[in-house]
Amino acid sequence: MTNEAPLHNHFIRQIVIDDQASGKHAGRVATRFPPEPNGYLHIGHAKSICLNFGIAREFGGRCNLRFDDTNPTKEDIEYVESIQQDVRWLGFEWDELRHASDYFDVFYQCAEKLITDGKAFVCDLSADEVRAYRGTLTEPGRNSPFRERSVDENLDLFRRMRAGEFADGARTLRVKIDMSSGNINLRDPAIYRIRHVEHQNTGNAWCIYPMYDYAHCISDAVEGITHSLCTLEFEDHRPLYDWCLREIDLPHHPQLAASLAARGLDAPAGTPQQIEFSRLNLDYTVMSKRKLMTLVDENLVAGWDDPRMPTLSGVRRRGFPPAALRLLCDRVGVTKQNSVIEFSVLEGCVREELDANAARRLAVIDPLRLVIDNLADGHEETLAFPNHPKNESFGKRDVPFSRELWIEREDFMEVPPKGFHRLVPGGEVRLRGVGIVKCESLDKDADGTVTTVHCTLDPDTRPGLPGAERKVKGTIHWVSAKHAVAAEIRLYDRLFNVANPDDDSDGKTYRDHLNPDSRRVVQGWLEPAAADAAPETAFQFERLGFFVADRYDHAADKPVFNRAVTLRDSWAKASKG
RNA sequence: UGGGGCGUCGCCAAGUCGGUAAGGCACGGGAUUUUGAUUCCCGCAUCCGUAGGUUCGAGUCCUACCGCCCCAGCCA
Numbered sequence: 001m002t003n004e005a006p007l008h009n010h011f012i013r014q015i016v017i018d019d020q021a022s023g024k025h026a027g028r029v030a031t032r033f034p035p036e037p038n039g040y041l042h043i044g045h046a047k048s049i050c051l052n053f054g055i056a057r058e059f060g061g062r063c064n065l066r067f068d069d070t071n072p073t074k075e076d077i078e079y080v081e082s083i084q085q086d087v088r089w090l091g092f093e094w095d096e097l098r099h100a101s102d103y104f105d106v107f108y109q110c111a112e113k114l115i116t117d118g119k120a121f122v123c124d125l126s127a128d129e130v131r132a133y134r135g136t137l138t139e140p141g142r143n144s145p146f147r148e149r150s151v152d153e154n155l156d157l158f159r160r161m162r163a164g165e166f167a168d169g170a171r172t173l174r175v176k177i178d179m180s181s182g183n184i185n186l187r188d189p190a191i192y193r194i195r196h197v198e199h200q201n202t203g204n205a206w207c208i209y210p211m212y213d214y215a216h217c218i219s220d221a222v223e224g225i226t227h228s229l230c231t232l233e234f235e236d237h238r239p240l241y242d243w244c245l246r247e248i249d250l251p252h253h254p255q256l257a258a259s260l261a262a263r264g265l266d267a268p269a270g271t272p273q274q275i276e277f278s279r280l281n282l283d284y285t286v287m288s289k290r291k292l293m294t295l296v297d298e299n300l301v302a303g304w305d306d307p308r309m310p311t312l313s314g315v316r317r318r319g320f321p322p323a324a325l326r327l328l329c330d331r332v333g334v335t336k337q338n339s340v341i342e343f344s345v346l347e348g349c350v351r352e353e354l355d356a357n358a359a360r361r362l363a364v365i366d367p368l369r370l371v372i373d374n375l376a377d378g379h380e381e382t383l384a385f386p387n388h389p390k391n392e393s394f395g396k397r398d399v400p401f402s403r404e405l406w407i408e409r410e411d412f413m414e415v416p417p418k419g420f421h422r423l424v425p426g427g428e429v430r431l432r433g434v435g436i437v438k439c440e441s442l443d444k445d446a447d448g449t450v451t452t453v454h455c456t457l458d459p460d461t462r463p464g465l466p467g468a469e470r471k472v473k474g475t476i477h478w479v480s481a482k483h484a485v486a487a488e489i490r491l492y493d494r495l496f497n498v499a500n501p502d503d504d505s506d507g508k509t510y511r512d513h514l515n516p517d518s519r520r521v522v523q524g525w526l527e528p529a530a531a532d533a534a535p536e537t538a539f540q541f542e543r544l545g546f547f548v549a550d551r552y553d554h555a556a557d558k559p560v561f562n563r564a565v566t567l568r569d570s571w572a573k574a575s576k577g
Numbered sequence: 578u579g580g581g582g583c584g585u586c587g588c589c590a591a592g593u594c595g596g597u598a599a600g601g602c603a604c605g606g607g608a609u610u611u612u613g614a615u616u617c618c619c620g621c622a623u624c625c626g627u628a629g630g631u632u633c634g635a636g637u638c639c640u641a642c643c644g645c646c647c648c649a650g651c652c653a
Contacts, residue, residue, distance in 0.1 A: 009591085010590090010591095034653095035653095036652085036653050038652090038653080068653065070652095070653080071652060071653075073652090074652075074653085123651095125651095126651090127650080127651055130650095130651070131649075131650090134649060135579095135649075136579085136649055137579055137580075137648075137649060138578065138579045138580095139579080139649095140579085141649090168651090169651060171651090172651050174651095181579095181580080182579045182580035182581085183579090183580050183581070183648080184579090184580075184648060184649050185580095185648075186580095187649085190650090190651050192651085193651040194651080195651085209651095211650090211651075211652085211653090212652070212653050213653095216653085232581095232582070232583090232646080232647070233646090233647055233648080233653095234647095234653090235581055235582060235647075235648090236580065236581045236582085236647075236648060237648090238581090239581095276582085278583090278646095283588090289653095331589075331590095331601065331602075332588095332589060332590085332601095333589065333590055333591090333601095335583090335589090335590075336582070336583065337582095337583060337584075337589090337590090337646095338582090338583070338584095338645075338646055338647090339588080339589065339590095340588080340589090341588070341589065341602095342587090342588050342589085342602075342603075344588090344602075344603070345588070345589075345601090345602055345603085348601095348602060348603085349602095351614090351615095355614075355615060356615095360612080389610090389611095389612075389614090389615070390615070390616080419613090421613060422613090430611055431611090432611060432612070433611070434611090435611090436611095461611095463611080468611075469611095471611095472611090473613090474613075475610095475611050475612065475613090476612090477612075540612085540614085542612045542614080543612045543613085543614070544612095567612075567613095567614050567615090568613095568614065568615090569613070569614085570613060570614090571613040572613085574613085
């Protein structure tokens with residue numbers, strides 16, 4: 001894959017540079033991308049993936065893919081598979097694939113240590129009671145009445161929790177920190193809960209499952225992660241992250257992780273540093289898993305990989321190349337500022353990438369018949385077209401040409417507005433790669449709609465002849481009617497018609513802002529060399545935009561193309577005012 | 578009246594020990610062009626949330642205010 005050079009130094013890269021220079025972590029760099037397998041990855045995740053894998057690659061370090069599968073009630077194997085596929089598609093490969101559930105035994109051993117050290121207790125309070133004891137943002141909480149149980153009783157109870165003696169929710173294991181802390185995460189947070197649920201990775205081996213804060217920091221330590229990168233909302237979890245690691249002290253108690261050795265998962269435990277950065281948000285889209293899930297579940301879109309979805313599988317199907325997403329992530333930078341990137345920035349990245357790497361083809365998506373009257377009936381020839389205007393290595397292809405063509409309906413106007421450079425009655429225009437054609441007459445149907453444009457081709461303007469140098473205002477694309485292949489063309493537009501669909505302050509929700517025209521399907525005509533392409537091949541259909549052969553539905557004899565993005569169109573912008 | 582973050586051009590984002598505002602995207606103008614695309618030039622913050630202060634000099638230091646985001650799951 002390509003390896004884009006970093007645009008500039010961001011604060012996390014600087015921390016890594018400083019750490020490496022000072023010999024912290026013995027100069028090692030290890031990161032991880034830790035998704036919970038409870039949904040599909042989206043563009044926001046791309047930032048984390050690029051950051052984590054990118055840092056590891058840049059500093060000669062390692063990066064693991066780790067499934068944060070500590071809550072079996074929400075997770076599913078479907079997601080763990082899609083996540084792996086998406087990470088690879090983005091262009092990254094993990095050093096090791098791990099699951100938090102690989103460490104369930106370690107978590108358990110550490111919990112017994114915490115209990116033995118008097119740092120954790122089994123609490124019998126119900127969820128509601130815990131909430132009541134927790135206090136509020138401005139009032140301190142109160143100690144649980146079970147906080148002072150003896151070590152022996154705690155150990156006994158915890159072992160019985162594990163043994164399955166208690167019902168879901170009956171008890172939790174809590175850590176003793178400070179119920180009066182201004183940081184609510186430190187008010188004796190639960191680190192284990194009872195869930196008699198089968199786990200996608202460990203089956204029925206466990207009925208108690210660790211909480212995120214507890215499991216994540218230990219997982220990081222056990223994997224020797226040096227820099228644990230996460231998003232801003234975990235900032236006030238960091239004291240808990242550090243507390244757990246300090247109290248457990250894995251580096252000095254390697255026996256706690258001894259069970260890993262037998263499975264080849266052991267490594268010297270480290271002391272990872274959590275560093276937070278801001279999420280990648282885009283306007284005109286929603287990025288929360290919950291909302292994306294709703295769009296899918298309620299059939300508001302055609303699935304997680306609907307081309308309008310901001311999921312990685314969605315943008316992939318839409319035709320956005322992975323390099324465009326990497327470029328986006330480079331371009332937006334890494335900071336702690338909440339930000340919303342304009343969707344046009346992403347589109348710009350897609351255009352930039354595809355302009356350089358997509359072969360050109362001719363296609364017409366709203367056909368109007370054009371007949372070249374001064375060519376013989378049945379006239380046919382084959383023209384050689386370069387596949388890329390600026391890159392000869394793309395080679396050339398044969399394009400069939402004949403007397404009857406399809407041109408784009410919007411490229412002809414009987415009464416043109418000022419500044420219109422295309423075909424008009426009595427006017428001239430260049431047919432791309434063919435020569436200059438003059439509109440001599442029109443055919444119309446009963447409604448007055450133009451059905452055919454009759455032209456004459458100036459034979460002196462064919463390519464290669466001196467007359468080809470003659471300037472005309474416009475050049476339009478075309479496709480030979482006789483040779484064209486009918487295709488299904490899916491035209492996509494933004495899913496939401498407001499910049500911030502998450503904003504429900506006016507009483508409306510994202511569901512009220514769905515763009516009814518976000519998907520239009522038309523029948524168009526392709527030159528043969530476009531139809532005959534493998535699924536996921538991206539082309540620029542000249543003057544129209546970048547299109548991709550649908551990953552699943554496209555076939556050479558029944559082509560289906562999705563429009564990834566239009567070309568920049570200064571005429572449309574100007575003529576619209 | 579809690580805790581944790583963040584405020585530099587429309588959107589992002591650099592700004593080393595204080596020395597007199599990078600870059601990208603967008604936008605405006607021009608050149609080239611058999612894609613009104615691409616490419617190429619040129620322009621685009623006397624000002625860094627606000628108000629004071631320190632200093633020869635402050636986006637960078639101090640003080641006070643203002644604004645925005647996150648936290649009260651046995652979710653991650």
